[in-house]
Amino acid sequence: MEMTLNINGEARALDVDPRTTLLDALRNHLGLTGSKKGCDHGQCGACTVIADGRRINSCLTLACMMDGVEITTVEGLGKPGDLSPLQDAFVRHDGFQCGYCTPGQICSATAMLDEVRSGWPSVVTEDLEGETVSLDNDEIAERMSGNLCRCAAYPNIVDAIREVSERKLAAE
Numbered sequence: 001m002e003m004t005l006n007i008n009g010e011a012r013a014l015d016v017d018p019r020t021t022l023l024d025a026l027r028n029h030l031g032l033t034g035s036k037k038g039c040d041h042g043q044c045g046a047c048t049v050i051a052d053g054r055r056i057n058s059c060l061t062l063a064c065m066m067d068g069v070e071i072t073t074v075e076g077l078g079k080p081g082d083l084s085p086l087q088d089a090f091v092r093h094d095g096f097q098c099g100y101c102t103p104g105q106i107c108s109a110t111a112m113l114d115e116v117r118s119g120w121p122s123v124v125t126e127d128l129e130g131e132t133v134s135l136d137n138d139e140i141a142e143r144m145s146g147n148l149c150r151c152a153a154y155p156n157i158v159d160a161i162r163e164v165s166e167r168k169l170a171a172e
Contacts, residue, residue, distance in 0.1 A: 005066055007032065008076030018064050022056075023047045025063035026073060034074035034103040038148075045147030048104035049073050055111035057146075074103035077110060085167065086110055089160035097151035105147045109161050112143045113168065135165045 001018045004011050007030065014029055023040075026032040026049070035058055038046030042057040049058045050072040078084035086106050089095070096102040116133045124142045125133055133139065140158050149157065 001064055003064055003067055005030075005063065006068070006070050008072055009070075014063065016063060018062065020063045021059055022049070022061040022063045022066055022071070023058035026058060032073050032075055035107075036100055036103060038100070038104075043148075044101070044104075045108060046101050046104040048108045048147060050107055050111045053111065053114060055108045072107070072110075074106055077106065084110070085164045086113075086160065089164050090157070093156045093160040093163070095153055095157040095160040097149075097153050101147060101149045101151075105144070105149065105157055108144060108147045109157075109164075112140075113161070113165055115143070116165065117168070135162065137162075 002013070002015045004013050005025065007026070012030055014025060016025055016029055020029070023035055023037055026035055027037070035049055036046040037059060038044035040059050042060040045057065047057055047059040048055050051061075051066065051069050078087045083091070084106070086109050090102060090106060095105070116135055119131050119133060121128045121133060122139060122142045124138050137158055140161050144157070144161070
């Protein structure tokens with residue numbers, strides 16, 4: 001099946017089997033290996049990418065479903081020497097150990113901060129009618145619960161996310 005995927009702001013032509021997952025298309029056909037295949041069942045979040053501003057598990061998504069969708073991978077968030085704020089905070093807070101889950105964690109956290117900025121409540125949000133969401137440790141943990149870290153770097157991941165969210169709030 002021929003298709004064009006919009007990946008990190010660039011149109012990329014592909015000719016793949018219609019059963020090809022977005023994750024396999026990214027890694028095996030486009031050479032974008034930042035997204036990882038962890039469980040291949042949508043349970044670990046290592047494959048998380050951003051599709052039209054929303055985080056998705058690319059292992060559960062067929063590539064052919066992404067026609068016309070703007071997909072952002074960890075490679076599209078920053079580059080060596082020009083890291084995104086979250087990438088930089090993950091490095092400074094040691095928000096990774098083996099690093100396998102890190103690309104999915106960073107993509108998920110990037111989209112999650114946009115959700116918070118838009119006022120989307122979560123299951124632990126205290127004021128569902130409020131226009132702003134307070135991003136405390138419980139809120140971050142709930143919103144990032146789809147991304148597992150086998151090394152248990154969670155406290156450092158939370159610290160990195162909180163720092164970036166506080167910097168963004170101060171800038172607004």
